[in-house]
Amino acid sequence: MTDCDFLLVGHGLAGATLAYVLRERGYRVLVYDPGQANSASNVAAGLMNPVAGKRFALSWRAAELLPAAVEFYQSLEQRFGQSFFTAAPIFKIFGSPEEQHSVLARSAEQPWAGFVAALVTTDPGLPGVHAPHGGAWLQHGGHVAVRELLAALAVEGLRDGWLHPAAFDWSQVVFGPAGATYAGQVRARHVVCCEGAAAVRNPYFSWLPLTPNQGEVLDVECAELSAAQVLNRGAYVVPLGDGRFRVGATYRWPPFAPGITAVAREELAARLTVVTDLPFAVVEQRAGVRPAVRDRRPLLGPHPTVPGLSFCGGYGSKGVMLAPRLAALLADALEGHGELWPEASLQRYNALQPASVS
Numbered sequence: 001m002t003d004c005d006f007l008l009v010g011h012g013l014a015g016a017t018l019a020y021v022l023r024e025r026g027y028r029v030l031v032y033d034p035g036q037a038n039s040a041s042n043v044a045a046g047l048m049n050p051v052a053g054k055r056f057a058l059s060w061r062a063a064e065l066l067p068a069a070v071e072f073y074q075s076l077e078q079r080f081g082q083s084f085f086t087a088a089p090i091f092k093i094f095g096s097p098e099e100q101h102s103v104l105a106r107s108a109e110q111p112w113a114g115f116v117a118a119l120v121t122t123d124p125g126l127p128g129v130h131a132p133h134g135g136a137w138l139q140h141g142g143h144v145a146v147r148e149l150l151a152a153l154a155v156e157g158l159r160d161g162w163l164h165p166a167a168f169d170w171s172q173v174v175f176g177p178a179g180a181t182y183a184g185q186v187r188a189r190h191v192v193c194c195e196g197a198a199a200v201r202n203p204y205f206s207w208l209p210l211t212p213n214q215g216e217v218l219d220v221e222c223a224e225l226s227a228a229q230v231l232n233r234g235a236y237v238v239p240l241g242d243g244r245f246r247v248g249a250t251y252r253w254p255p256f257a258p259g260i261t262a263v264a265r266e267e268l269a270a271r272l273t274v275v276t277d278l279p280f281a282v283v284e285q286r287a288g289v290r291p292a293v294r295d296r297r298p299l300l301g302p303h304p305t306v307p308g309l310s311f312c313g314g315y316g317s318k319g320v321m322l323a324p325r326l327a328a329l330l331a332d333a334l335e336g337h338g339e340l341w342p343e344a345s346l347q348r349y350n351a352l353q354p355a356s357v358s
């Protein structure tokens with residue numbers, strides 16, 4: 001029988017960051033994950049963007065989440081001697097004079113003002129970039145090489161024995177007053193479900209209002225395109241180095257396609273041609289499912305009726321920015337101190353739990 005403090009199910013961004021934080025605090029952690037090439041985390045473009053969408057909406061708690069995320073990813077860079085985080089300006093291109101006027105008119109009193117370095121009303125002349133109406137230069141954002149980061153952690157986990165490369169079978173877990181026993185082989189004080197969108201099928205958590213949606217990204221080669229910033233207009237264009245860019249992302253609601261689609265490829269290619277006239281070649285296409293939530297806020301915290309069981313996820317399209325700070329908050333709660341943010345606590349949905357799930 002293996003004993004651990006925390007057994008985590010899932011090693012995407014949610015599980016990996018939580019596992020890391022708990023191990024750093026000295027706990028014995030065991031993580032189950034069979035390794036899934038098309039998990040949301042392995043597909044993600046890795047963008048951390050404080051001001052999103054056409055509405056120029058400030059991302060939820062960006063001022064607190066962003067610095068925590070940067071610090072976290074930089075600490076992992078030091079640990080592995082590998083680069084994961086790239087601080088990069090984001091140039092949000094105005095699509096029309098109307099959009100330009102509307103943003104300028106609203107700019108003074110906006111909560112996002114601290115994230116906007118400059119607003120420009122004419123084409124800044126970035127090589128290959130079509131921006132006749134100017135745009136907004138955003139600061140404090142950047143992007144993370146999520147797949148590489150998770151791979152580095154997984155290599156360590158397999159070597160040190162805390163990552164078990166297998167699916168967790170929820171029918172084999174028994175919860176009792178002192179914690180959980182799994183398949184007669186593992187004893188854990190606490191189990192945390194970090195399954196991403198797969199949690200919709202979890203027997204303990206299927207009542208949570210997860211509303212998964214599928215997304216696709218393209219990696220393209222476009223040698224002449226300016227790579228000094230992330231570009232954003234309809235699509236984001238994230239520089240990967242060596243003339244490569246990641247272009248994303250599509251949104252598709254169920255029923256999901258079994259994998260990548262020609263429709264998404266055409267949609268993303270069309271969106272890229274709005275940003276640049278330069279020729280490009282698609283070199284890779286990937287699809288994954290985002291663990292989105294009805295109210296677009298994360299889901300964290302203990303199961304309302306099963307002691308020794310918690311949930312960590314619901315990160316939607318913002319996992320890169322959310323995961324580090326929320327992992328620390330959940331770790332505090334698992335240690336019995338600190339308050340989960342009410343908007344992120346799954347307690348807000350406790351009333352949805354059917355009486356039979358306990």
Ligand SMILES: Cc1cc2nc3c(=O)[nH]c(=O)nc-3n(C[C@H](O)[C@H](O)[C@H](O)COP(=O)(O)OP(=O)(O)OC[C@H]3O[C@@H](n4cnc5c(N)ncnc54)[C@H](O)[C@@H]3O)c2cc1C
Nearest residue numbers: 010012013014040041044045046047168196215318319320
């Ligand atoms: C196309 C696309 C682009 C995106 N771009 C961005 C972006 O630019 N910036 C951003 O912040 N976010 C982005 N996202 C969203 C981001 O990927 C998610 O918010 C985040 O990765 C979710 O992490 P997660 O760990 O909750 O889920 P996942 O990454 O899906 O991980 C869940 C893990 O649980 C494992 N698992 C599931 N069930 C079991 C089981 N029974 N036993 C063991 N293991 C199990 C899976 O194998 C998987 O590894 C994007 C998503 C998509 C699809």
